[in-house]
Amino acid sequence: MNAIRSELVAVLLAVQDEVPLVLTLDQGRNLPSGPLETAHSSLQRGMRLWVERQTQCHLGHIEQLYTFAEASAQDHPRLIRISYMGLTRLGNMQADWRNLYEYFPWENRRDCGSEARGETGRETGGETGSATGEAGSPGDGAETRQGADTAIARALMRWAGKDAARRWRCEQNFGLAGQPWNDELVLHRYELLWEAGLLPESTRPGAWTVPGRPMPQDRRRILATALARLRAKIRYRPVVFELMPETFTLWQLQRTVEAIAGRPLHKQNFRRLILQQDLVEETGGFEPLPQGRPARLYRFRGDVIGGRQLMGSKLPIARSV
Amino acid sequence: MNAIRSELVAVLLAVQDEVPLVLTLDQGRNLPSGPLETAHSSLQRGMRLWVERQTQCHLGHIEQLYTFAEASAQDHPRLIRISYMGLTRLGNMQADWRNLYEYFPWENRRDCGSEARGETGRETGGETGSATGEAGSPGDGAETRQGADTAIARALMRWAGKDAARRWRCEQNFGLAGQPWNDELVLHRYELLWEAGLLPESTRPGAWTVPGRPMPQDRRRILATALARLRAKIRYRPVVFELMPETFTLWQLQRTVEAIAGRPLHKQNFRRLILQQDLVEETGGFEPLPQGRPARLYRFRGDVIGGRQLMGSKLPIARSV
DNA sequence: TCAACTTATGCTCTCATTGAGCATAATAAG
DNA sequence: CTTATTATGCTCAATGAGAGCATAAGTTGA
Structure with missing residues (x-):
């Protein structure tokens, strides 16, 4: 018959200081992975178990990404790889967290048009269209x-x-x-x-x-799958909050979303959409800032509403210009 | 170590006469499935091969759904099930195609509100009821x-x-x-x-x-996954056309979308959205109808545009009242 | 003390999209 | 030629999203 091995591959994501991070191994060249054990009652549980044991990270939202079984010369017996994405709050600082955009610099467009602008938030400049008629950056x-x-x-x-x-x-x-x-x-x-x-x-x-930065095999493809899934999910499910601390300001929340989406958002519209959905509630506290008016602190109302199942949590991300 | 078996499960979908159909085995109690063979260079290819060989259906769009490995008492060695959804044009009529809504009667809401509005919408006569056959007796x-x-x-x-x-x-x-x-x-x-x-x-x-109609194990759950995926996909990718004949009228196209979405759509708005996207082109022919003005025939422009990759093909399905 | 600056927050305006319905066109049946 | 029926064209209102102005509430420096 067909002898088969299996492997669970984990893409663990976190966001800190407006930088999306991924947990890597082997100098950033690999992703954590482990075998499916007979003790595991399901894939999801198996995944959660060994990841939390090995990395000491508390896993929030978990999601299956894709299952591969490409036949490669080295793979005998056949290897089935099941990839998962997991969101965490960055507990274990010893681990080798890397900026996700090291692997996909082209996906990070947060600085688009920021220097062209002076003022009211950042603008999404459409200078990508000038690809053909590019004048070369100074220097x-x-x-x-x-x-x-x-x-x-x-x-x-x-x-x-x-x-x-x-x-x-x-x-x-x-x-x-x-x-x-x-x-x-x-x-x-x-x-x-x-x-x-x-x-x-x-x-x-x-x-x-x-x-x-490249990765061996199809690891970077798995990473791309995870980022794509997260960007899609963040629009209609409140998974961002899995990446946030207990309390936060709306600006911190926006920066986290921007880090994931890889592009700037309109500040006032972001506030509007978040607040009108009653996703968050004021804690009453304020976050003093180095400059300017202090910002209100908020907390996620997920527990009150209905857990992660919750719908209608769309974020103000749409097609840019 | 861990001995593991693997199995590919196929949810083959088609639409005929405004009824979504699924290919079943064993008196509608099971879904076609087959082992992953070493000859298969990838899961997707393996899937396509044995499905087309066994069912004589040409497969259009294929999509991986989910991978399960629930540990059940009978499953020794451990069984990994990888489920796929495939769209087809219903070639093999010998096969046991069943109305999808036999399994999920509550998902079929095409007759909802038609009597409440009573006029612009049309009355879906007995056809949805005849789907379930035995439960079709009105009154x-x-x-x-x-x-x-x-x-x-x-x-x-x-x-x-x-x-x-x-x-x-x-x-x-x-x-x-x-x-x-x-x-x-x-x-x-x-x-x-x-x-x-x-x-x-x-x-x-x-x-x-x-x-x-129930199914053994988690088969019906896989079926639900497929329907959910298809309903989501149909909004932003032109996969409907995989289920349509070469040429069709806009009304036929709408009926197919309605069959999948399980709810009625506004006719004029449907036309508007389809036409303004240049997804289809006129063939020049007309479809004579038993009554009323004959309808224009159209054909999908997928080959001209950019194949299945195509974006921006959203269909006019939004939240209903 | 006040002025200048910075960030948070509130509000408006415009435009695109969508839901809904009216009006007209083209065919068959009587 | 009238009626019934369906296809097709067009308008209108409501909604939501993008963008920017205005105000509030702190800071720092004179």
């Missing part, structure tokens, strides 16, 4: 995030060539040619880059590859 | 879909009792107490019914169980 060119983006756009267009379907996919997924940037397309973008030979992981990588 | 009170719905609501409320969180979940998921009906919550509803002991599959089923 260091490709080392800026802006510069890296245009470099990616150019490489993609070179790969697409005259192929209309390819160009269309590139424009849709990377927000080129006036198309809006869709932050949920993390996995699509990763796969497109992979297909275009722009990743070290590609089967036949080109001379130039996109900046960003 | 006997509790056997009506309406009657069954109120019976479910009552049973849920009895289960919830004074528990505010439970009541809240019931109201949210089943659209009670003025809450809107959300057609995507298929799995949530199934699990709620399971938890409430209202299904024959429940660990300790109550005296009264909800109408609808």
Whole structure:
């Protein structure tokens, strides 16, 4: 018969100081994983058990991502990998937490247009459309995030060539040619880059590859799946609060959402949407700030409402310009 | 070590004559499944291979649903079940296709409110009732879909009792107490019914169980997962067209979407949204109807645009009243 | 003390999308 | 030629989201 091994792969995510973090092993080259044991009554429980035992992190929301069984030469007997995403509040500081955007620099667009603006919150500049007519950043060119983006756009267009379907996919997924940037397309973008030979992981990588830390095998693809899922989930389920401390200001909450979504949000609209949904309640306390008016502290009302099941918790993230 | 077996479970869906169908085995009590073979280079490919070989159905869109490994007494060695959903155009008519709503009568709300409005909407005559066959006799009170719905609501409320969180979940998921009906919550509803002991599959089923055909093990749960996924997907990806013939009228397209979504849509708005997205093009032909003005024939422009990758194909399904 | 600055918070305005219904067009039956 | 029936075109109102102005409440420095 078919002998089969199984493995659980965990993508543990946290957010601290506006930076999304992922728990890694082996100098950031691998993700924690463990076998499914017979003692585990279910996959989810097995996952939770060994992760909490090995990492001393309390796991909040857990979610199955995808199951792989690619046949590779080394894999005998056949290996089934079941990947999970878990959200945590960053308990264990000894562990090797890494900035998620080390692996996907192109997914972090929080600084888009921030220097173009002076004033009322940050603006979503549409300068990605200028991919073709890029004037080069002052000084260091490709080392800026802006510069890296245009470099990616150019490489993609070179790969697409005259192929209309390819160009269309590139424009849709990377927000080129006036198309809006869709932050949920993390996995699509990763796969497109992979297909275009722009990743070290590609089967036949080109001379130039996109900046960003690679990982062996399909680990980085799993990471992309997790980020895509989280960005999608955060819109309609209050999973952000799994990443927040007990009490927080609305600005901290917004910064956390922005860290995940990878793009800036309109401050006043964010407040409006959060408050009008009664997702949070005032604690009565205030957070003194180094400058300016102190901010109210809030706490999540999840326990009062109906636990994690809760619907109608959409966050003000929509298509940007 | 841990000996493990694996199994691929397929939920094959099709739509014909406004009825969503699922391919079943064993008198509608089971779903097709097969082992993962070493010859298969990937799960998806393995799935496609044996399904097409065994059922002679051409598979369109394929999607992984969920991976289970619940430890049950009979399962030694441990069994990992990987479930997939596949869309097809109903090639093999010998196979045992069953009305999906046999299994979830409460999910079919296409006749909801049609009598309340009484005019712009049309009357879905006996066809949904004939779906269940035996329960189709009109006029006997509790056997009506309406009657069954109120019976479910009552049973849920009895289960919830004074528990505010439970009541809240019931109201949210089943659209009670003025809450809107959300057609995507298929799995949530199934699990709620399971938890409430209202299904024959429940660990300790109550005296009264909800109408609808049960299945052994967690098969019906997998089915619910598939329907939930399809209803979600249909909103932002043009997967409906996988279920349509080469050419079709907009009305046929709408009826197919309604069959999946389980609720009626506004005809003119449906047309507007489909047409303004350039998802379809006129063939130039017309479909003569038994009565009334003949309808234009259309064809999907997927090949022209960018294949299945295509975004921005949202269908006019939103929260109903 | 006041002025300048910074951040939180409240409110309005506009635009796009969506739900709903009216009106017209095109066919068959009588 | 009238009626019935369905397809198709168009308008209107309500909602929600994006953007920006205005005010409140603290700080620091003169």
